[in-house]
Amino acid sequence: MSISDQLITQRRAEPAKMREEMRQVLTEKEQQTLGINMGAGSDHPRAWVGPPFIYDLLGAMQFQLLIDLGMRENHKFLDVGCGSLRLGRLAINYLLENRYFGLEPNVDILNRGCEMHFGADIEKSQVIAKKKATFAYNTDFDFSLTGGPVDFVFAQSIASHTGPAMTLKLLKAIADVSHDDTVSMVTYIRCGMPSKSNTEEGWFYPECVTYTDQAFGAFARQAGLHAYRTVWPATNIREDGLVTTQHPTILTKRPWKPRLNQRMTASLFEGIQKIN
Helix, strand or coil: CCHHHHHHHHCCCCHHHHHHHHHHHCCHHHHHHHCCCCCCCCCCCCCCCCCHHHHHHHHHHHHHHHHHCCCCCCCCEEEECCCCCCCHHHHHHHCCCCCEEEECCCHHHHHHHHHHHHCCCCCCCHHHHHHCCEEECCCCCCCHHHCCCEEEEEECCCCCCECHHHHHHHHHHHHHCEEEEEEEEEEEEECCCHHHCCCCCCECCCCCCEECHHHHHHHHHHCCCEEEECCCCCCCECCCCCECCCEEEEEECCCCCCCHHHHHHCHHHCCCEECC
8 A cells, every 4th residue: 555545544533634634834815715614415516526625635546546547638438427627637638639528517616626627617728629628417327528549538426316226227328338458437325234225216316325335236237247346545524423434346348357467557456356
């Protein structure tokens, strides 16, 4: 485990401390601009998608995972639920033209995030225009914006809010835009007890739902995907004690295992387990 991973894991149960650390190094104006004092799900580009005081960290961790998995600038990438471009601000700049595809039903949050990061909304941003990033706005997991298969997919904090039918629909849609070597990451909140695994249908936000690895693995199997759980630093915990850190699960059409260099450089690959 890297030093940064150790530090994050040590702070897994101290969100108040992490928020306070940010307050100590930011001016009052910066705190207001960045929404540091808001709760997750609040009407702010950074808070809407999760704890605002670790917005930068979570985006960087997602991006680093993609790099660890082998994403290069020439690859095509689908960002499902791209929100306020927490990950997108890094991926868009990294990828070549016509390689980034973002799906987000909340157009307002997306535009406000684009303004925050790139100085203008989606339609007016020179960065978006230069990179020829493509966006779609729907809740049906319609990934036709990609125009065909992509190389990498990241669906962060989607299956933590979807019932079984919507979760399966998401995974089937991912399978439809995957070729044999596509690597996808979908996060969900794990629970150990089958009695806690969600069975209610619908969309739950800002509330969260949990699934056992067995339940999520079964959804992936129905979608024709192999599923592998990873180890992920526990950065999120609610005031009621529920750990809401969403561990990325790797999904592929063909059996997959991390290469030697990946196991040596990324601690999350040390605990890879197949769950279906």
